[in-house]
Amino acid sequence: MSLKESQNLIFFTPKNEAGNGAVFVDIGISAGFPSPADDFRETRISLDEELIQNKEATFFARVSGQSMIGAGLDDNDLLVIDRSIAPENNKIAVCFLDGEFTVKRLRVEGNEVWLKPENPDYPIIKITEENNFIIWGIVTNVIKKV
Template sequence: MLAKENSINLTFFLPDTSSSEGAVFFDSGISAGFPSPADDFKEERLSLDRELIKNKEATFFARVSGQSMIGAGLDDNDLLVIDRSLEPEDGKIAVCFLDGEFTVKRLSVTANGLWLLPENDRYSPIQITEENEFVIWGVVTNVIKKL
């Protein structure tokens, strides 16, 4: 039996852009195979804000709670980067406000209307109808994971 998950509890955060210095970044690449000897590293500063946030006034963070998007790589407790200035498109992952609750799902626009698709076979797709209170709140641009 498929579980019906209409919402995922999301906790929202604003980005802290007060520090623009960034962390130390070694621009030599890091081998995922055999280590290679490196005589010198080119050291720079890397700001994750500059890498992940294109429009700071419209960007928010939210923490995922739930399992409906694990097939898309969004696991419980991951941190989403959400840009509210981007236009939602078919196939994009979006944070939506549906019937009083937030949910994150993949958008599917078909001849039969708009669908919110989970990425876990245990959950059912949600068709958006005129009866729903529905807003696409923002488009997910990145996910930050703890290992």
């Protein structure tokens, strides 16, 4: 198994290329009644600048599975993961557990750590000394297709 792929997640690194970004229409998009758009301002936006705080420590991974659907992470969503963020209780983390990557919510109490899925069909995992366990990075954003 390589670092780039496991059964649960496939990792990608951001491209470091300077581009113009996508067109960004700087108006509030109404989710209620439509508003006239004749006076909108058009600028460029870079999703790298919006979603990535630390390029050297940021990776993308595609979700495989349903264990985090309650947190809004669905099968095939693209995660933005920052390895420079310190893990904390209740953060969603990508972890390396016993030879596989997984994404779960961290539960930390004292010296005890649990990996909590956000789907009742999956068990909570208690981390013990017998586990090969690393918190690999913290999920900062999720990109969905609609």
